[in-house]
Amino acid sequence: MVFVAWTLTLLDAQLGQTLASSARRALLAFQPELYLNRLLQLFTKNAEFLGQHGYSLSYARCNF
8 A cells, every 4th residue: 555655656756746735636536435534633632722712613424
């Protein structure tokens, strides 16, 4: 899996783009669920702060 991720990162690399941004794009292409789970964890971690500013969080998942 590491080899595939590294290969996708190198194949997606563009002139003027950092290796980190290429790796992020490869992650989105390779396993979007990992990215979504990290984003959900970030929102959940900050739920109290967001609630103080009028936001509410809800999470719905659709499995096909």
